[in-house]
Amino acid sequence: MQSRQIPxxxxxxxxxxxxxxxxxxxxxxxxxxPRTAQFEREFREYLGVPNxxxxxxxxxxxxxxxxxxxIGPGAEVITTPLTFCASINVILRTGATPVLADVLPDGNIDxxxxxxxxxxxxxxxxxxxxxxxxxxxxxxxxxxxxHRLLVVEDCAHAAGAHYRGWPIGAGxxxxxxYSDAAAFSFYANKNMTTGEGGIVTTHREDLAGRMxxxxxxxxxxxxxxxxxxxxxWYYEVLEAxxxxxxxxxxxxxxxxxxxxxxxxxxxxxxxxxxxx
Numbered sequence: 001m002q003s004r005q006i007p008x009x010x011x012x013x014x015x016x017x018x019x020x021x022x023x024x025x026x027x028x029x030x031x032x033x034p035r036t037a038q039f040e041r042e043f044r045e046y047l048g049v050p051n052x053x054x055x056x057x058x059x060x061x062x063x064x065x066x067x068x069x070x071i072g073p074g075a076e077v078i079t080t081p082l083t084f085c086a087s088i089n090v091i092l093r094t095g096a097t098p099v100l101a102d103v104l105p106d107g108n109i110d111x112x113x114x115x116x117x118x119x120x121x122x123x124x125x126x127x128x129x130x131x132x133x134x135x136x137x138x139x140x141x142x143x144x145x146x147h148r149l150l151v152v153e154d155c156a157h158a159a160g161a162h163y164r165g166w167p168i169g170a171g172x173x174x175x176x177x178y179s180d181a182a183a184f185s186f187y188a189n190k191n192m193t194t195g196e197g198g199i200v201t202t203h204r205e206d207l208a209g210r211m212x213x214x215x216x217x218x219x220x221x222x223x224x225x226x227x228x229x230x231x232x233w234y235y236e237v238l239e240a241x242x243x244x245x246x247x248x249x250x251x252x253x254x255x256x257x258x259x260x261x262x263x264x265x266x267x268x269x270x271x272x273x274x275x276x
Contacts, residue, residue: 009189012264013253020252032222032245039251042258043199047170051208052201053215054246054254058156060215061183061200063090064244065152066124068210069180071096075123079154080109083128087154091126107131111139118143124150124180132191134163141177156185159192160265169201178203181211186250191264192257194250214241 024035036054044052055061071077073095079087081100091098099122102113107130114125125144127135137153144151155161158168171178181202186194202208216222218241221234246254257264 011188011193012260014256014260016256016259017253020256021249024248024252027248030249031247032216032251033248035248035255036246036251039246039254039258040199042255044201046258046261047167047201049170049201050203051205052199053208053211054251055183055198055200055215055244056246057187057196057244058154058183058185058198059086059090060242060244061181061198062086062126062152062154063093064211064214064242065181065183065200065202065207066090066094066096067242068207068214069124069150069152071123071150074121076119076121077124077126078114078117078122079126080128080130082107082130083154084156086156087126087128096123097121106133108133108135109140111136111143114140115143118147118149122147122149124152126152126154128154128156129158129161129168132157132161132168134158134161134168137163137179138172138175138177141172141175141179145177151179153179153182155182156187156190156198159184159186159190160261171203180204180207186254186257191268192254192261194246194254194257197246197250197254199246213238215244217241217243 040052040054071094075096076099077091077096078099078101082103088098099117102110104110109127127140129135155168161168164172169182181200183200184198186197218237218239220236220238
């Protein structure tokens with residue numbers, strides 16, 4: 001008997017993605033390499049940010065950012081209780097303590113509740129753009145400035161969303177505000193997909209460099225750029241890092257998904273309007 005269950009998700013994969021994956025398979029380079037570099041470049045250009053690093057999940061991007069910002073034991077990170085468990089898990093994995101603020105009627109974190117929870121142990125705020133609806137980031141950035149806090153945005157649902165006319169993750173050039181880092185998800189049911197995967201962006205050059213190093217075992221150079229500057233594959237392990245890199249096979253899908261992101265979001269908006 002044919003199943004009548006509603007499918008978990010049906011990804012919108014076209015011939016462009018298929019051809020790019022086949023081309024990648026034939027290229028002889030499957031792991032992080034030229035297509036990942038291309039995907040990072042096109043995502044930077046899409047958001048208008050100087051740095052983007054592909055990772056194997058949004059969870060990895062959030063954890064990488066917190067670790068690179070030296071969030072650890074004794075620190076508190078304020079976030080929302082209305083989110084996927086990953087937002088909390090990444091805080092716990094650094095050894096820090098998650099502190100849950102209240103939410104507004106729209107489901108997003110309440111800046112006034114955040115303000116009431118800030119104390120001498122608070123190091124960062126981790127807002128989540130629930131279902132892609134932007135958090136009141138101007139209020140969050142104002143709190144961060146006032147109390148000298150870090151801000152890491154969980155943009156898992158928000159690829160292609162905009163806040164005050166600017167893409168989520170880009171900051172607000174009108175006020176000169178931006179978060180220290182922003183992480184996006186490319187899981188199968190997200191606005192765009194690489195199957196599994198994500199990307200973390202930042203305006204900070206120092207943070208970008210440390211995240212790139214920590215992303216691949218703490219190595220100073222990976223396989224793709226192994227001959228840069230020295231003519232031989234020389235690298236040093238600078239810190240105890242992670243295995244968070246994204247493969248070229250996944251990036252091959254992401255390149256074309258990103259080019260379709262605006263049309264994907266427009267289709268979702270039409271469906272939402274029908275439900276409303």
